[in-house]
Amino acid sequence: MSPDEVVRTIIAPVGATHQAQRANLLQYLCQIQHQLNCIPAAAINQLAGALHISAAEVRGVIEFYAFLHEQPRGQYDILFSDNITDQMLGSRKLLAQLCKRLDTEPGIPREDLRVTIDTTSCTGICEQGPALLVNGLVVSRLDNSRIEQIADLIESEVDATEWPQAFFLVEDNIHRRDQLLSKQTADLTPDGSALRALLQHDATTLLETIEASGLQGRGGAGFSAGKKWRRSKQTEADCRYVVCNADEGEPGTFKDRVLLNSYADSMFEGMTLCAGIIHAQHGYLYLRGEYRYLLESLQQVLQRRRDNKLLGRNILGKQGFDFDIDIHLGAGAYICGEESSLIESLEGKRGIPRKRPPFPATDGYLHKPTVINNVETFMAAAKIAVLGADWFRSSGTADSPGTKLLSISGDCKRPGTYEYPFGVTIRQILDDCGAENTQAVQIAGAAGTTLPITETDHCIAFEDIATAGSFMVFNNDRDLFQIVQNFTHFFAHESCGLCTPCRVGGELLKDLVDKLVNGHATRHDIGEIETIGALMQTASHCGLGSTAPNPILDLLKHFPQLVEKKLAHSNYEPAFDLDAALQESRDITGRDDAGAHIESLP
Amino acid sequence: MSDKNTFLLDGVAIAFNAGDTVMDAALRAGAYIPHLCHNPEFTPHGSCRVCIVDVNGRRRSACTQPAATGLNVDNSSDDIVAERRSLLQMLFVEGNHVCPGCEKSGACQLQAVAYHAGMLSPRFTHFFPQRAVDASHPDTAIDFNRCILCELCVRASNEIDNKQVFTISGRGIGSHLVINSPSGKLGDSNFAATDKAAHVCPVGAILPKHRGYDQPIGERLYDKQPVSIVGDVAAHENDAQGDDHDR
Numbered sequence: 051m052s053p054d055e056v057v058r059t060i061i062a063p064v065g066a067t068h069q070a071q072r073a074n075l076l077q078y079l080c081q082i083q084h085q086l087n088c089i090p091a092a093a094i095n096q097l098a099g100a101l102h103i104s105a106a107e108v109r110g111v112i113e114f115y116a117f118l119h120e121q122p123r124g125q126y127d128i129l130f131s132d133n134i135t136d137q138m139l140g141s142r143k144l145l146a147q148l149c150k151r152l153d154t155e156p157g158i159p160r161e162d163l164r165v166t167i168d169t170t171s172c173t174g175i176c177e178q179g180p181a182l183l184v185n186g187l188v189v190s191r192l193d194n195s196r197i198e199q200i201a202d203l204i205e206s207e208v209d210a211t212e213w214p215q216a217f218f219l220v221e222d223n224i225h226r227r228d229q230l231l232s233k234q235t236a237d238l239t240p241d242g243s244a245l246r247a248l249l250q251h252d253a254t255t256l257l258e259t260i261e262a263s264g265l266q267g268r269g270g271a272g273f274s275a276g277k278k279w280r281r282s283k284q285t286e287a288d289c290r291y292v293v294c295n296a297d298e299g300e301p302g303t304f305k306d307r308v309l310l311n312s313y314a315d316s317m318f319e320g321m322t323l324c325a326g327i328i329h330a331q332h333g334y335l336y337l338r339g340e341y342r343y344l345l346e347s348l349q350q351v352l353q354r355r356r357d358n359k360l361l362g363r364n365i366l367g368k369q370g371f372d373f374d375i376d377i378h379l380g381a382g383a384y385i386c387g388e389e390s391s392l393i394e395s396l397e398g399k400r401g402i403p404r405k406r407p408p409f410p411a412t413d414g415y416l417h418k419p420t421v422i423n424n425v426e427t428f429m430a431a432a433k434i435a436v437l438g439a440d441w442f443r444s445s446g447t448a449d450s451p452g453t454k455l456l457s458i459s460g461d462c463k464r465p466g467t468y469e470y471p472f473g474v475t476i477r478q479i480l481d482d483c484g485a486e487n488t489q490a491v492q493i494a495g496a497a498g499t500t501l502p503i504t505e506t507d508h509c510i511a512f513e514d515i516a517t518a519g520s521f522m523v524f525n526n527d528r529d530l531f532q533i534v535q536n537f538t539h540f541f542a543h544e545s546c547g548l549c550t551p552c553r554v555g556g557e558l559l560k561d562l563v564d565k566l567v568n569g570h571a572t573r574h575d576i577g578e579i580e581t582i583g584a585l586m587q588t589a590s591h592c593g594l595g596s597t598a599p600n601p602i603l604d605l606l607k608h609f610p611q612l613v614e615k616k617l618a619h620s621n622y623e624p625a626f627d628l629d630a631a632l633q634e635s636r637d638i639t640g641r642d643d644a645g646a647h648i649e650s651l652p
Numbered sequence: 653m654s655d656k657n658t659f660l661l662d663g664v665a666i667a668f669n670a671g672d673t674v675m676d677a678a679l680r681a682g683a684y685i686p687h688l689c690h691n692p693e694f695t696p697h698g699s700c701r702v703c704i705v706d707v708n709g710r711r712r713s714a715c716t717q718p719a720a721t722g723l724n725v726d727n728s729s730d731d732i733v734a735e736r737r738s739l740l741q742m743l744f745v746e747g748n749h750v751c752p753g754c755e756k757s758g759a760c761q762l763q764a765v766a767y768h769a770g771m772l773s774p775r776f777t778h779f780f781p782q783r784a785v786d787a788s789h790p791d792t793a794i795d796f797n798r799c800i801l802c803e804l805c806v807r808a809s810n811e812i813d814n815k816q817v818f819t820i821s822g823r824g825i826g827s828h829l830v831i832n833s834p835s836g837k838l839g840d841s842n843f844a845a846t847d848k849a850a851h852v853c854p855v856g857a858i859l860p861k862h863r864g865y866d867q868p869i870g871e872r873l874y875d876k877q878p879v880s881i882v883g884d885v886a887a888h889e890n891d892a893q894g895d896d897h898d899r
């Protein structure tokens with residue numbers, strides 16, 4: 051098919067309203083990118099014409115999302131996951147190895163447009179990494195021999211879908227099951243049971259049950275799910291929406307990957323339950339682009355549910371209980387995990403966080419009342435509808451009822467998904483996953499908390515340390531500076547660019563952390579890091595900016611002796627690095643010996 | 653006015669109407685809260701964060717904070733002014749702001765607000781981005797070096813001119829203003845010097861052509877009185893046009 055035809059097929063179902071078509075812009079772009087490995091100028095103009103928007107607006111959307119490109123990426127678009135856990139497993143060396151084998155450079159398409167090799171933010175395969183994405187498919191457990199095989203497959207032009215199936219194996223790795231994932235719970239709550247409970251009782255009773263359970267949002271913020279549902283239900287509107295946030299982008303989190311893979315029915319059931327309670331007719335699953343490989347199986351689950359009368363018109367035969375779910379893909383933007391950015395993205399726009407209030411519960415998707423919850427929250431709600439509030443409250447603490455799924459990765463013997471009642475101590479978790487010689491734990495991802503091993507009496511709970519699930523373990527051999535550097539770069543890369551403190555402050559912080567890591571930072575620079583960090587925390591527009599300085603500020607707070615050793619012993623050091631300035635010359639001459647450097651750094 | 657409809661701004665009671673933000677009420681009362689991306693004619697944006705204030709112990713942007721009774725707003729403590737100054741310093745190092753040679757110097761809101769906040773140096777490491785100048789339009793030049801991404805031109809073009817000439821592209825530190833035309837040049841767009849978007853830029857990014865440096869230093873907008881008294885550049889655009897030479 052010619053590019054022109056591809057675009058025409060994609061935007062063909064013209065029956066849709068303009069508003070709906072405009073909201074589909076990102077989905078059209080994802081499809082074009084997937085089929086043509088870029089979005090050509092002609093396609094941009096075609097889309098702009100069809101949707102009655104400017105070509106500049108279409109470009110603005112393309113340039114916002116890391117997975118969309120105007121320039122061709124080539125037959126194979128390869129993205130190495132660049133999370134710290136991937137790096138700890140050797141991802142950067144493997145990337146260099148593949149670049150060398152294929153005679154290309156990171157980030158630059160090879161001249162014959164065969165391949166582009168690049169990095170991307172955490173792909174959520176942390177416990178079976180290092181991982182990469184090839185044309186949207188996940189390759190896990192990379193090692194030297196797998197890289198060699200990949201190089202051969204690319205040189206001999208074997209389509210990625212034809213690569214050995216073992217490459218694409220992604221396991222669930224569930225090592226601890228509790229309330230939510232136990233076999234007993236599954237047996238007691240077969241498919242459709244929550245919806246039958248809804249029809250047996252009524253919406254008001256079920257909403258009261260959800261409220262009584264004390265279920266809090268599992269995405270980390272912990273807002274009461276029942277309150278959110280009630281607020282949406284009470285807002286006057288001609289239609290409402292239910293949205294599941296499966297944009298699991300926090301580095302080190304992968305529990306939604308497991309739920310989407312093996313428990314999608316429960317999640318969809320929770321969404322349908324919510325729809326029945328608040329009277330929503332339509333729902334969306336916002337699936338992060340990194341999990342595109344799950345799209346087909348999720349579509350199959352949806353179809354099966356339609357066939358079984360659990361979705362669609364007159365659900366379970368109940369007149370007027372109509373609800374269906376579409377899946378929308380993200381395209382490489384961490385910020386879209388923030389609920390108001392996610393809504394902007396669902397509407398096909400750049401994922402810029404909205405001003406709040408108003409909150410989505412009253413003014414969300416297309417300015418209609420919208421319930422947005424995490425995958426795990428919807429799943430828990432479905433179980434609560436059948437088994438009751440008391441059952442749910444029998445686990446966890448008084449302030450944090452229920453259980454939490456944790457994604458454990460890094461330096462431990464048994465990385466994977468663990469379900470714990472809230473209130474479990476960090477020490478217990480470390481023991482269970484086989485962590486030894488631990489230096490620090492990063493909880494709740496890059497945006498979370500760095501906890502030294504001396505403080506592991508803390509527990510996982512909304513009243514102590516809240517987390518969406520990320521739990522990364524670092525042993526005594528790890529360089530904490532490298533970890534902080536990884537996180538700080540991540541935030542600078544993922545900043546949406548709207549507000550000054552995050553856009554500029556994040557970039558300044560990145561440069562100062564680099565200076566510190568390279569041994570050139572002075573006491574003055576540490577003061578600047580603290581000032582900029584504090585300003586980002588209080589003055590940023592959204593949570594991304596306000597949590598971005600956490601890693602470096604935690605390092606300064608918990609590990610002052612390490613920082614002291616890293617400082618340059620002068621009061622002033624220039625911001626530019628003389629030796630780094632010679633890199634271009636080294637690249638041109640192909641030299642990297644001691645004589646090609648100004649100084650040898652420790 | 654009743655006690656019900658007031659909040660405290662630096663200890664002074666400010667009256668507000670339903671739906672007001674702290675900024676709306678302050679502007680109406682003639683109380684100055686420094687700002688750059690705000691212009692009462694357009695939807696509040698909350699992006700530059702220069703209007704940062706403390707509201708009952710939390711930092712908020714005054715332009716997006718709904719006014720309410722019981723609010724105690726701190727707009728001028730040393731801490732708030734220091735934070736505001738840091739934000740301004742960030743804007744100065746992000747672009748290329750060469751005040752001594754800039755046509756807008758003395759009539760630039762960024763410069764005036766920086767003086768108001770006591771900023772004496774850019775402090776942070778300059779980014780020195782490479783940005784091109786667009787002189788393709790017969791009446792208006794765009795110097796992207798000075799753009800602070802306030803999106804006032806974007807909003808003016810969308811909300812008043814109904815032309816959608818400007819938009820933002822890129823992400824993070826790579827965010828940048830773009831022009832909607834086949835070549836990406838202003839001269840190729842349907843922009844006109846009479847557009848609202850031509851008269852809202854708080855810095856020297858969107859400049860009229862054919863009248864360089866016609867107002868002497870010492871007689872410019874902020875040369876005699878500070879921004880807290882003079883107000884926004886955009887509010888004086890009509891005076892400037894009135895003074896304009898025949899073209």
